[in-house]
Amino acid sequence: MKTLSSTWKEMKKYRHSYLMIAPYYLPFLVFTVFSVLMAMGLSFSYFNVLETPRLIGWQNYINLFLQDDIFSIAMKNTFLFVAITGPASFILCFFVAWVINEMRPKVRAAITLVFYAPTLAGVSAFAIWKFVFSGSEYGLVNAFLLKAGLLMEPLTYLKDIRFILPILIVVQLWMSLGHSFLAFIAGLQTVDRKLYEAAAVDGVRNRWQELWYITLPVMRPFLLFGAVMQIAQSFGVSAVSINLLGFPTTKYAGRTIVTHLMDYGIIRYEMGYASAIATILFLMQVIFNKTVQRGLKRIGE
Amino acid sequence: MKNNTLKYRLTLLITFMVLPLLPAESWYSYNYSYWEKPVPAPEAYRHSEILRGEDFGAGAFREPEDLFISPDGDMYIADGGNNRIVVLSPTRETRIIDSFTNKGVRDNFNRPEGLFVDSRGILYVADTLNRRVVALNADFESLNIITRPDSDILREEYEFFPSKVGVDKAGRLYVLGPGMYEGMMEFDRSGRFHGFIGSNRVTFNLWKYLMRTIATKEQREKMQIFIPQEYRNLDIDGRGFLYTTTRDEDQKTPIKKHNAEGLDILTREGFFPPSGDISVSYSETASYVGKSFFADIAVDDSGDIYYALDSKRGRVFTYNSEGQLLFLFGGAGEPDGCFTDASAVDLYGNEVYVLDKVKGSITVFSPTEYGNLILEAQQSQSRGEYRRAEELWTTILRRNSNYDPAYTGIGKSLLRSGSFREAMDNFRMGYNKKSFSKAYKYYRQEVMKDHFSLIVLFIAAAAVGLILILRLRDRNREKRKRKFLGPEPSQGERILYGFRILAHPFDGHYDLKFRAIGTWGSAAAWTALIIFSITFNMQMTSFLFNEVNTVTVKLQFEVAKVLIALFVFVLANWTVTSIMGGEGSFRSIFISTAYSGIPIVLVFVPMALLSNFLILEEGAYYYVMESIAVMYSLFLLIAGNMTIHNYSLWKTVSTLVLTVVTIAIMAFLALLFITFIGQVWSFVSAIYKEVIFRI
Numbered sequence: 001m002k003t004l005s006s007t008w009k010e011m012k013k014y015r016h017s018y019l020m021i022a023p024y025y026l027p028f029l030v031f032t033v034f035s036v037l038m039a040m041g042l043s044f045s046y047f048n049v050l051e052t053p054r055l056i057g058w059q060n061y062i063n064l065f066l067q068d069d070i071f072s073i074a075m076k077n078t079f080l081f082v083a084i085t086g087p088a089s090f091i092l093c094f095f096v097a098w099v100i101n102e103m104r105p106k107v108r109a110a111i112t113l114v115f116y117a118p119t120l121a122g123v124s125a126f127a128i129w130k131f132v133f134s135g136s137e138y139g140l141v142n143a144f145l146l147k148a149g150l151l152m153e154p155l156t157y158l159k160d161i162r163f164i165l166p167i168l169i170v171v172q173l174w175m176s177l178g179h180s181f182l183a184f185i186a187g188l189q190t191v192d193r194k195l196y197e198a199a200a201v202d203g204v205r206n207r208w209q210e211l212w213y214i215t216l217p218v219m220r221p222f223l224l225f226g227a228v229m230q231i232a233q234s235f236g237v238s239a240v241s242i243n244l245l246g247f248p249t250t251k252y253a254g255r256t257i258v259t260h261l262m263d264y265g266i267i268r269y270e271m272g273y274a275s276a277i278a279t280i281l282f283l284m285q286v287i288f289n290k291t292v293q294r295g296l297k298r299i300g301e
Numbered sequence: 302m303k304n305n306t307l308k309y310r311l312t313l314l315i316t317f318m319v320l321p322l323l324p325a326e327s328w329y330s331y332n333y334s335y336w337e338k339p340v341p342a343p344e345a346y347r348h349s350e351i352l353r354g355e356d357f358g359a360g361a362f363r364e365p366e367d368l369f370i371s372p373d374g375d376m377y378i379a380d381g382g383n384n385r386i387v388v389l390s391p392t393r394e395t396r397i398i399d400s401f402t403n404k405g406v407r408d409n410f411n412r413p414e415g416l417f418v419d420s421r422g423i424l425y426v427a428d429t430l431n432r433r434v435v436a437l438n439a440d441f442e443s444l445n446i447i448t449r450p451d452s453d454i455l456r457e458e459y460e461f462f463p464s465k466v467g468v469d470k471a472g473r474l475y476v477l478g479p480g481m482y483e484g485m486m487e488f489d490r491s492g493r494f495h496g497f498i499g500s501n502r503v504t505f506n507l508w509k510y511l512m513r514t515i516a517t518k519e520q521r522e523k524m525q526i527f528i529p530q531e532y533r534n535l536d537i538d539g540r541g542f543l544y545t546t547t548r549d550e551d552q553k554t555p556i557k558k559h560n561a562e563g564l565d566i567l568t569r570e571g572f573f574p575p576s577g578d579i580s581v582s583y584s585e586t587a588s589y590v591g592k593s594f595f596a597d598i599a600v601d602d603s604g605d606i607y608y609a610l611d612s613k614r615g616r617v618f619t620y621n622s623e624g625q626l627l628f629l630f631g632g633a634g635e636p637d638g639c640f641t642d643a644s645a646v647d648l649y650g651n652e653v654y655v656l657d658k659v660k661g662s663i664t665v666f667s668p669t670e671y672g673n674l675i676l677e678a679q680q681s682q683s684r685g686e687y688r689r690a691e692e693l694w695t696t697i698l699r700r701n702s703n704y705d706p707a708y709t710g711i712g713k714s715l716l717r718s719g720s721f722r723e724a725m726d727n728f729r730m731g732y733n734k735k736s737f738s739k740a741y742k743y744y745r746q747e748v749m750k751d752h753f754s755l756i757v758l759f760i761a762a763a764a765v766g767l768i769l770i771l772r773l774r775d776r777n778r779e780k781r782k783r784k785f786l787g788p789e790p791s792q793g794e795r796i797l798y799g800f801r802i803l804a805h806p807f808d809g810h811y812d813l814k815f816r817a818i819g820t821w822g823s824a825a826a827w828t829a830l831i832i833f834s835i836t837f838n839m840q841m842t843s844f845l846f847n848e849v850n851t852v853t854v855k856l857q858f859e860v861a862k863v864l865i866a867l868f869v870f871v872l873a874n875w876t877v878t879s880i881m882g883g884e885g886s887f888r889s890i891f892i893s894t895a896y897s898g899i900p901i902v903l904v905f906v907p908m909a910l911l912s913n914f915l916i917l918e919e920g921a922y923y924y925v926m927e928s929i930a931v932m933y934s935l936f937l938l939i940a941g942n943m944t945i946h947n948y949s950l951w952k953t954v955s956t957l958v959l960t961v962v963t964i965a966i967m968a969f970l971a972l973l974f975i976t977f978i979g980q981v982w983s984f985v986s987a988i989y990k991e992v993i994f995r996i
Contacts, residue, residue, distance in 0.1 A: 058753060058754070058757070061753075061757075062750065062753055065749070066746045066749055066750055066753075067746075072918065072919065073918070076918070076919060076921050076922065079921065079922060079925070080921055080925065083925050083926075083929065084925065149510075150510075152502060206949055208807070208943070208949075208950060209807075212807060294771075295804075
């Protein structure tokens with residue numbers, strides 16, 4: 001009670017500051033915090049948008065984990081994105097940024113554009129991949145393999161469950177180079193050159209030590225931002241799957257938690273069930289973010 | 302009482318006297334286990350009769366090539382060497398067709414190699430050396446004669462030598478022959494050529510492909526060209542599916558089932574795709590080299606069971622529609638029931654008839670009691686009578702407890718009746734991972750549903766506990782840091798220092814070496830932990846993901862393997878780095894290598910336990926986590942190498958590559974040494990024998 005009243009006192013004291021952040025904070029409270037809490041509440045109910053929600057306890061979660069085989073496919077795919085695409089993209093982003101940072105400013109600008117282009121292009125970029133992996137003999141991959149004599153007839157990559165997931169991972173990797181990449185480039189620019197000179201005097205011998213003891217610690221806020229972005233992106237993969245592979249995908253091979261959520265929320269209007277999926281997704285993201293942040297805090301210690 | 306023992310002894314004596322007179326089971330019957338090992342099995346079929354041409358007044362057969370038994374029991378034999386067809390009725394009366402009426406003129410066969418009788422009773426003969434297929438009616442008048450089709454899809458130089466024919470219910474005629482690489486020739490009812498169906502794929506071989514791309518034009522011309530294999534033989538089941546065999550050492554699918562489009566739709570759900578003998582010798586000195594060669598195939602009308610005849614070893618492999626090997630019989634050699642050059646197989650009821658080209662005889666095989674049980678169980682199962690099938694499979698298991706398809710059969714019945722736990726046990730016994738996973742999925746669902754609130758509670762409690770532990774850790778952080786900085790750390794602290802390496806690879810390895818935290822003892826402790834976690838993983842990983850036979854695996858070998866691998870790596874790395882200016886000693890290399898295995902210890906043990914809660918589709922969790930652990934270990938190894946040798950990254954990577962090369966050289970030298978010792982030993986023992994002999 002005491003802390004609460006003291007908090008209230010503090011708030012009163014800084015009421016001008018609170019007023020200042022209100023334009024952002026109020027919409028955030030209403031459209032984010034409130035909706036997350038509402039989704040958590042709805043996840044214990046049956047709600048089809050037309051009737052009033054009916055409380056059904058854990059039933060949605062029981063169905064989700066025990067009955068819904070497609071959800072377990074979605075979980076598995078999302079896990080693969082988080083475990084493979086996330087870290088791979090994070091490391092790739094950093095190294096590309098690191099290499100580009102050494103270049104002359106004009107070249108750097110050009111190459112930055114090249115790497116950022118996929119994110120700018122957005123949905124229209126899928127047309128390229130559709131062309132690359134086209135199931136006809138004119139698709140790039142098919143054409144090359146046919147010409148090399150490795151294939152007898154074209155393969156339908158985007159409809160074949162053997163290829164769906166690897167393709168999804170590759171395209172997602174390519175798409176996800178955007179935000180964190182820019183953040184890293186910006187971060188690298190902020191590193192003070194004097195620090196390197198000082199370190200050289202203090203006995204840093206090679207580039208790796210430079211990287212580990214100076215660049216990374218200085219860049220820690222940018223790395224944290226990049227990691228949060230990557231994790232959010234990996235958990236939220238859906239546009240690639242829907243635009244490239246269709247919705248639903250063949251045998252649900254390309255299903256992710258978010259496409260599963262969209263299926264139940266937007267198509268079937270089973271909002272209670274969709275809320276349960278969303279709650280699980282939210283909890284997983286929170287836990288994962290916390291873990292990664294703990295890990296990143298130790299860099300350069 | 303006394304009388305009784307005497308009687309007993311007498312029986313025993315008689316048994317032993319009679320035993321050698323019984324048909325010797327030298328053609329040893331077996332089935333393949335999941336681990337590619339032949340396991341002895343009771344005989345499912347036994348030869349009951351041998352039919353020779355001379356016994357029925359038809360004269361001896363000469364190089365008979367094909368055999369066909371019509372639904373009413375007439376047996377047609379393409380007696381190629383005598384240029385005739387012999388028909389043997391069920392009452393053993395013979396008819397000999399050595400000529401027929403072709404548009405009012407007598408005409409003869411020239412080495413007919415294949416024949417087929419369709420449902421209307423029309424006899425189709427592949428009159429091979431006359432380069433035609435002849436369709437004859439019951440009065441042996443030719444209805445139709447098919448010669449080389451005049452079509453531009455045929456190659457110019459193609460010579461039409463039809464050797465096998467088959468007709469489906471719709472009257473479509475399929476013809477096979479040597480040099481027909483494009484597949485099977487299909488003719489319609491009136492004998493018009495329709496095209497080829499179901500061509501075999503060219504088997505792709507990366508090595509050959511690379512050789513071809515770098516070879517000069519002259520060299521390329523000398524090389525063997527890539528052409529698809531032609532089919533050897535065919536059969537048609539009651540539903541009109543074509544079964545074919547191919548002679549193909551490279552291909553994994555010598556047996557195929559074609560639908561009307563010519564696509565291969567054979568189910569291959571057994572331990573191995575149907576391809577005959579699995580553990581075969583490729584050495585030049587073996588009596589039979591390489592894979593089975595299927596000369597013929599016979600399918601029963603329902604399509605549930607097919608018999609593929611391996612002419613190389615004279616064995617008949619029997620598969621069910623799932624592609625499981627049910628049993629095999631026959632063998633190579635002179636005795637009855639064995640073959641020198643088996644050329645054709647066909648079915649009549651449950652009896653199997655096998656034609657031997659060299660012996661010129663037909664061997665009739667009848668199912669034994671055991672074989673009958675299997676056939677019956679198989680039929681009940683495909684009819685959906687799972688209860689009945691379960692009883693039969695249980696009886697079969699009493700005769701052969703190693704019979705894996707029976708466990709699967711029982712499991713399927715139990716799965717249907719909802720006893721998932723028992724079904725799981727049976728699928729495990731039958732090594733049926735797919736079905737086990739399915740049964741386990743239902744079982745897991747059941748258990749989780751019963752205890753859902755408990756599980757949620759447990760997860761919540763675990764989460765709260767974890768948060769508390771982490772809080773506590775954060776509070777003690779500073780204290781722990783100081784503790785590690787002690788000048789004389791205890792052995793336990795030295796070992797626990799490994800956890801610091803996880804988060805600080807470079808500093809950790811630096812401290813291990815330069816602040817003398819790593820010792821022989823602490824590294825040995827980590828080595829022991831690595832060995833423990835690897836062997837633990839080997840033993841405790843769920844049956845679904847475990848590729849190691851937990852029963853036959855020898856623990857001491859596995860321990861020795863890890864130890865030798867570690868020792869060889871450290872030795873090789875030390876050898877390479879001492880030449881390349883590395884600063885690490887043998888001791889520090891060993892220490893850093895042992896400490897680098899920490900991710901393996903941390904992940905392999907929990908993942909082995911966790912895998913027992915996963916089904917096959919969730920294998921990704923297991924595999925990804927384990928590969929991350931191995932990759933992180935590799936990263937730590939590189940970091941350690943960089944630190945202790947004071948190398949740059951590229952130098953480290955290149956020394957590691959050189960280390961691998963050195964390991965290969967060491968293995969080669971070891972092999973050489975062992976061979977040399979063997980030679981010396983045989984030389985010494987030969988001299989010793991000579992000396993002993995002369996004295």
